[in-house]
Amino acid sequence: MDRFYESIVQEVQDRGGICAITSGMACVKYGVAQSTKDCDVLCDEVGVDLMRAVIAKATLRGATAAYHGHITPPLDHRWLAGGWTSHFIWESLPVVPQLDVFSVAPRASSNWTDAVDGLFVEMQIVAEMKRTDRAKDWPFCDSLGVKLIDSGELTGWLHIFEAATLEELASGVPLPDDLLERRPALRLIGIDHFDLRKALMVEQTFWQELDRVRIRIHQDFIRKYMHAVKHDPRVKNSPLDVQHQLRIEHALEWLPQCPILDFGIATLIEEAKMATQRLHSKEWMKFLPDATKHFCGLKRISLS
Amino acid sequence: MDQPTELKQPEWMTPELKAELKRIEYEYHVRAFGEEMARVNFLPEKERMEYLYDMIDHAVAKGVKFDRPARGVS
Numbered sequence: 001m002d003r004f005y006e007s008i009v010q011e012v013q014d015r016g017g018i019c020a021i022t023s024g025m026a027c028v029k030y031g032v033a034q035s036t037k038d039c040d041v042l043c044d045e046v047g048v049d050l051m052r053a054v055i056a057k058a059t060l061r062g063a064t065a066a067y068h069g070h071i072t073p074p075l076d077h078r079w080l081a082g083g084w085t086s087h088f089i090w091e092s093l094p095v096v097p098q099l100d101v102f103s104v105a106p107r108a109s110s111n112w113t114d115a116v117d118g119l120f121v122e123m124q125i126v127a128e129m130k131r132t133d134r135a136k137d138w139p140f141c142d143s144l145g146v147k148l149i150d151s152g153e154l155t156g157w158l159h160i161f162e163a164a165t166l167e168e169l170a171s172g173v174p175l176p177d178d179l180l181e182r183r184p185a186l187r188l189i190g191i192d193h194f195d196l197r198k199a200l201m202v203e204q205t206f207w208q209e210l211d212r213v214r215i216r217i218h219q220d221f222i223r224k225y226m227h228a229v230k231h232d233p234r235v236k237n238s239p240l241d242v243q244h245q246l247r248i249e250h251a252l253e254w255l256p257q258c259p260i261l262d263f264g265i266a267t268l269i270e271e272a273k274m275a276t277q278r279l280h281s282k283e284w285m286k287f288l289p290d291a292t293k294h295f296c297g298l299k300r301i302s303l304s
Numbered sequence: 305m306d307q308p309t310e311l312k313q314p315e316w317m318t319p320e321l322k323a324e325l326k327r328i329e330y331e332y333h334v335r336a337f338g339e340e341m342a343r344v345n346f347l348p349e350k351e352r353m354e355y356l357y358d359m360i361d362h363a364v365a366k367g368v369k370f371d372r373p374a375r376g377v378s
Binding site for chain 1 (some may be wrong): 313314316317318320321322324325326328329332333335336337341344345346349352353355356359360363364370371372373374375376377378
């Protein structure tokens with residue numbers, strides 16, 4: 001299955017698109033095993049159009065690609081640049097492969113297109129993307145953080161959320177001031193073990209709440225779009241290119257291009273902070289990082 | 305033709321620290337993922353992938369569903 005996904009990404013790259021595998025498959029590549037048969041792929045503007053063409057002709061054991069469910073937004077840069085994700089499946093196989101394509105790496109603090117290494121996006125981006133609302137993703141952040149340090153990248157300090165690991169690293173690995181600025185909780189290393197653990201818990205809660213608000217903002221709009229696609233008689237059993245045009249038609253009516261920018265990044269962060277404060281207390285808020293730069297790449301594209 | 309060279313390591317990365325980092329990493333993997341997966345994670349890439357494929361095949365044979373719902377956002 002991995003070869004199948006890799007061949008898709010390779011073809012998009014060969015034809016001039018910027019494209020890279022991230023998430024679970026990237027973790028496996030970097031030595032943090034995750035049992036996944038799905039693939040998440042980042043694509044730039046050129047890559048999205050190429051990806052659509054490559055997916056349309058990619059067959060796996062005779063199965064052809066289809067949009068996954070009525071909920072999936074069109075694979076079109078005008079929506080993907082605003083934070084939406086397109087999902088594809090190859091039906092009629094015993095294990096249905098799923099390919100998720102997006103243009104914006106959630107929570108990335110730098111441009112992912114500058115961090116492509118072969119078929120994969122670099123560890124730094126993968127680690128930031130793993131700060132999700134799902135508990136199972138967090139050990140991958142720590143693991144990638146240690147791997148970054150092991151490869152000589154001190155930015156690994158930004159991705160480790162276990163106090164014991166941070167304290168062990170501090171005995172030999174330099175911790176530069178600029179990283180302390182970016183992540184205030186690191187100042188507690190070597191000061192007080194329990195305060196450090198508490199600050200790390202608060203940080204983790206904050207990232208989880210940030211993700212929950214982000215997803216909720218999208219879901220507020222997706223229901224009407226899904227309803228429109230589901231009840232459009234032209235959609236059922238239509239080929240991928242027809243499905244695509246119909247989805248664009250419904251997206252133009254129901255899907256705002258960038259719900260996060262419409263909602264406001266500052267408002268989103270503030271809401272996540274308020275939720276964090278409800279779960280912990282105000283005195284710990286000073287250890288939260290500045291999340292404003294973690295919405296890198298979000299933009300609205302002209303619809304014309 | 306020049307031979308490919310390894311990336312230059314920073315000055316602070318002594319051989320002793322490198323060994324210590326491997327220990328820290330391995331022990332973290334044991335705490336986070338358990339003994340078995342820690343061992344898998346430290347296998348060479350080809351063997352690691354084969355182990356995972358076997359795991360997935362075994363799980364599917366036992367009826368585990370890997371499907372995840374689409375939600376329009378990742």
